[in-house]
Amino acid sequence: MIRVALDAMGGDHAPQAEVEGALAALALLPNVVVQLVGQVQVIESELARHPGADRSRIEVVAATEVIGMAEQPLAAVRKKPDSSVVVGLALQKEGKSDAFVSAGNTGAVLAASTILLGIHPGVDRATVATPFPTADLPVMVLDGGANVDCSAKELVGFARLGSVYARDVLGRNRPLVGLLNIGEEDGKGNAITRQAHKLLKQVAGINYIGNIEGRDILAGHSKHGHVDVVVTDGFVGNIVLKFYESVARLILRLVKRNAPDILERTDVQEVFRVLDYAEYGGAPLLGVRGVSIICHGSSGSTAIKNALRVAAQMVETGLNQHIAAEFAAGDAPAA
């Protein structure tokens, strides 16, 4: 059995979305136990709304405190040792859980994950890998906002972490890595990207296709073929991520203004569904010694269900052992 701890108190729609998402995931995944972490009474009243639910693979783990969405992350983690975030991750540290999922305060989940789980030897910094919907398969963009300023060496680390994830969880046999830049030629970009481009060309064990441009992220197929992993610092990654979220809203606003009736058609709804992050199950934090997935604060039950599925997959495929092995070899210079 894979034990996934779920922060039942985090996110805008907690605990309803969390409990519903957990029940949906359990119906889908016979080898998973969900550990609902939070205030017992709150969780139990929500569970009581689903009287027919099979409780055999649900555990309720008490955590009396809640970290708010606006709290200063590091201070909150330190001040609230009995919060759902800290308790949920501590379970994993103590060997009583295999993975953690939260739609709560992103910074707090990041800080607590790094502090409690630690970082794999050889990994410089943990990174948030964010899935970007495309017309075909999602593309992983990392870093998604955890690391604002990054060295070229850290970007190389993101490329390696993203490659292992794309292989293990997304099933890409030979994941292709691109460096987000403003042109494809050597020498394009700022000082860090120019240096990262040089380093990435020399790293063994990843399939580096070179610099890619903003338009290549979603293209599915760039000049070099499709891309699976897009490497950038957390400043650019976070801006592009949030911008992308807003574009779907803009198009929806334009359609509502110009041709509202088409939104009643299921084939048109499907277009907007593809652009919906909820389908992709949150952003895994890669590089920590364990499994931690950060969901959007606005996550509904579908997003939570999918995040639980991805968490189980990360455990099942041995992602952590593969990351440990990849980085134990050191800086992986060219063979």
Added chain:
Amino acid sequence: MIRVALDAMGGDHAPQAEVEGALAALALLPNVVVQLVGQVQVIESELARHPGADRSRIEVVAATEVIGMAEQPLAAVRKKPDSSVVVGLALQKEGKSDAFVSAGNTGAVLAASTILLGIHPGVDRATVATPFPTADLPVMVLDGGANVDCSAKELVGFARLGSVYARDVLGRNRPLVGLLNIGEEDGKGNAITRQAHKLLKQVAGINYIGNIEGRDILAGHSKHGHVDVVVTDGFVGNIVLKFYESVARLILRLVKRNAPDILERTDVQEVFRVLDYAEYGGAPLLGVRGVSIICHGSSGSTAIKNALRVAAQMVETGLNQHIAAEFAAGDAPAA
């Protein structure tokens, strides 16, 4: 009469799109003369395809050389003094023209504009202001890719240039300026944006609303109200710009796959038209002593027509005199 020089040889659809765009602009703008710059025979054969066209406000200016889209910009400008780009801008320098428009090699237009027109005293660097379509009015993002690494002081310069442009050309009485960042709070972002945020709060003469996030660019209305001018370095600006262009293509691909029939409806076509950069008339280069507009390489006649319209507007409103006055006062510290 406002004399606008148009590079008849630049862009993927030259000279056809250029000549058609010029004729469309002339029909619209009675006070404009278009100077078609390029190889006379090529231009004349294209003009010959429009036998009914009124030639009274069309001049053909000979330039024997053409700078290719893939040529190294600075080298090309130096090696080809009789290219359409250099000749077109030299006209303006010599007082024989008021503005220049080109869909050719962006880097070459940038380099030649800076060299031939020069920079206004007090301006640190010229910047490309790119219009982003939104559900309502376009937002200007600068820098769009001309300046990869920018100091905080240079970002402040972009804010001031963008504000004058938004007032003069977009008719925003009190243009609101946002700094593109990864959070709204003070202290968010990398070292440069943190410093720029501090400086922008102190600058007189601009309406700074603070840090904005990727999702606020198109929102029309951020937490603080709408934004007219988005300030960022050319690395981020260029990546977000190209990413945006690709999103419309992605949605089109998804609609074609799921509900192709709706694309035959004019109200749905209107949605995609709103997202089309061609409507917005190219990206003005701000800070140079003159008027220079850079169009997308793929510009069709509509994009060219609109760029000519914007060029005329920049001349008519006295944008350059206003920029000169704004920057003559120095660094414009808080009053």
